[in-house]
Amino acid sequence: MTRVIHTGDTHIGYSQYHSPVRRQDFLDAFEAVVDDAVDGGVDAVVHAGDLFHDRRPDLQDLMGTISVLRRLNDAGIPFLAVVGNHESTRGGQWLDLFERLGLATRLGDEPVVVGDTAFYGLDHVPVSRRDDLDYAFADHDADYAALVAHGLFEPFGYADWDTETVLTESDIAFDAMLLGDNHTPDTAEVADTWVTYPGSTERASASEREGRGYNLVVFDADAAGGDDRVEIRRRALDTRPFVFVSVELREGEGEPRVRERVREHDLAEAVVHVEITGEGDPVTPAAVEEFASDEGALVARVTDRREVDADGEVDVSFADPEDAVRDRLDEMALSTAARDVERAVREDGVPDANVRETVKRRIEERLDEDGDLGAFEAVDGSDVVGDAGESDDADGATDGEPEDDSEPDNGEESDDDESDPPESTAEPESAEPDDPDPASTDGQVSMEDYL
Ligand SMILES: [Mn+2]
Numbered sequence: 001m002t003r004v005i006h007t008g009d010t011h012i013g014y015s016q017y018h019s020p021v022r023r024q025d026f027l028d029a030f031e032a033v034v035d036d037a038v039d040g041g042v043d044a045v046v047h048a049g050d051l052f053h054d055r056r057p058d059l060q061d062l063m064g065t066i067s068v069l070r071r072l073n074d075a076g077i078p079f080l081a082v083v084g085n086h087e088s089t090r091g092g093q094w095l096d097l098f099e100r101l102g103l104a105t106r107l108g109d110e111p112v113v114v115g116d117t118a119f120y121g122l123d124h125v126p127v128s129r130r131d132d133l134d135y136a137f138a139d140h141d142a143d144y145a146a147l148v149a150h151g152l153f154e155p156f157g158y159a160d161w162d163t164e165t166v167l168t169e170s171d172i173a174f175d176a177m178l179l180g181d182n183h184t185p186d187t188a189e190v191a192d193t194w195v196t197y198p199g200s201t202e203r204a205s206a207s208e209r210e211g212r213g214y215n216l217v218v219f220d221a222d223a224a225g226g227d228d229r230v231e232i233r234r235r236a237l238d239t240r241p242f243v244f245v246s247v248e249l250r251e252g253e254g255e256p257r258v259r260e261r262v263r264e265h266d267l268a269e270a271v272v273h274v275e276i277t278g279e280g281d282p283v284t285p286a287a288v289e290e291f292a293s294d295e296g297a298l299v300a301r302v303t304d305r306r307e308v309d310a311d312g313e314v315d316v317s318f319a320d321p322e323d324a325v326r327d328r329l330d331e332m333a334l335s336t337a338a339r340d341v342e343r344a345v346r347e348d349g350v351p352d353a354n355v356r357e358t359v360k361r362r363i364e365e366r367l368d369e370d371g372d373l374g375a376f377e378a379v380d381g382s383d384v385v386g387d388a389g390e391s392d393d394a395d396g397a398t399d400g401e402p403e404d405d406s407e408p409d410n411g412e413e414s415d416d417d418e419s420d421p422p423e424s425t426a427e428p429e430s431a432e433p434d435d436p437d438p439a440s441t442d443g444q445v446s447m448e449d450y451l
Pocket residue numbers: 009050084086181182183450451
């Protein structure tokens with residue numbers, strides 16, 4: 001029998017909302033997982049990538065991470081990990097440094113056997129380079145085998161990696177795929193193999209509403225009462241409280257009503273998101289945010305989703321002005337790269353100060369697509385219409401997520417993200433959010449950007 005903790009998407013170093021307290025939260029969550037590992041005496045901690053939020057973690061994040069890893073090491077518990085898209089660098093990985101220090105084992109195509117289970121690793125690989133993968137893994141003689149991988153795998157949300165292909169092309173019969181990248185915890189069975197995401201350990205975006213946690217995975221002949229070889233149980237983590245307040249204002253109602261609704265919640269040390277809809281009087285977001293802070297909130301963000309009344313002569317005949325902009329853009333023969341630029345300029349999610357850097361990064365990513373310059377060729381109107389159709393699909397899919405129309409802070413968060421030191425930007429890094437369908441990110445900057 002082998003018992004391991006499966007975690008991932010720790011995002012250490014993320015100063016969410018520019019808050020140093022939030023930055024510490026992400027490290028604390030990692031520490032909480034390690035505490036549980038030590039207390040529970042598991043055989044290993046398996047990390048499925050995105051230990052760091054950024055590929056250039058600060059010294060404080062590195063030191064904090066090293067001391068947590070050292071505690072695990074002192075307890076004799078191995079730390080087995082792969083590299084995620086957020087932390088991936090062009091040269092050596094941070095994980096290699098930890099391995100050099102004797103604090104971690106980087107998983108790959110050779111088996112690392114713990115107890116009676118062989119662990120293999122598959123780092124994040126951008127979509128454009130996946131065709132080159134042969135999923136060849138060296139043989140093992142353990143009783144069980146698990147593949148630890150970072151990417152968006154089927155059959156879960158935002159998937160762009162076919163799980164069945166991985167499993168059938170691989171020469172190892174895996175009992176489980178222990179995954180990272182998708183911040184929503186979920187488990188499914190594909191081709192007789194359990195595939196599971198433990199989710200992020202702190203909310204990296206306000207769309208991550210449900211409680212955070214990790215997986216406890218047991219490889220055993222008697223797993224699940226003898227019915228299976230693997231048992232996956234979810235364990236909850238005590239993380240920073242997030243409070244979501246949604247206020248629908250009726251005619252004549254205004255800020256007092258918003259305050260009243262906000263006051264109904266326990267705001268102490270919480271991240272508070274207030275969403276205002278309906279009719280009613282104009283509300284100054286800053287005033288509500290200040291009120292929430294006075295009531296003890298750590299961070300407060302207000303999104304007013306109401307239409308702005310156009311007065312007098314201007315007759316606004318469409319519900320969403322953005323729609324009109326999109327319609328017009330659809331008629332233009334823009335290249336994919338041009339659309340990237342257009343979106344960077346127009347998107348709410350990109351603060352003015354970061355537009356230049358965002359444009360640079362997106363274009364460099366396009367140039368990095370293995371010499372394929374197709375993204376720079378004008379696309380005629382009809383193709384674009386097809387494109388837009390896809391985007392509708394994508395919207396539909398995300399709308400299925402209960403929390404998706406509440407990304408009040410997305411601008412804020414991506415602002416954080418973008419303001420991180422620009423790197424050798426031509427990294428595979430944000431391949432998924434940007435690649436699959438540019439249009440789908442329209443006003444939809446949400447979890448995808450943090451996966
Ligand atoms: Mn992630």
